[in-house]
Amino acid sequence: MNNSQDTLPSIVTTVAVAPVPRMLYSRDEAAYQLCISTRALDYLIEKKELTVRRMGRKILIPHNELLKFSRKDHDAVAIN
DSSP states (O other), X not given: OOOTTTSOOOOOOOOOOOOOOOSEEEHHHHHHHHXXXXXXXXXXXXXXXXXXXXXXXXXXXXXXXXXXXXXXXXXXXXXX
């Protein structure tokens, strides 16, 4: 006789999986990731502190560039 008291409760395990980072970010997304304004990001691109990829008129910043930039110390960005 198999009643509900004889069955063992099923064990459910949950595994947290970290999301895979994107390969390329738009200017707005990259600025958000670095916690800076889009204008400050444009300044860094202009000064060649960040390497970008261009797809037509669209500017994309590789994920590894954001990581490299975030691991270094920087002077304050002066925007006129």
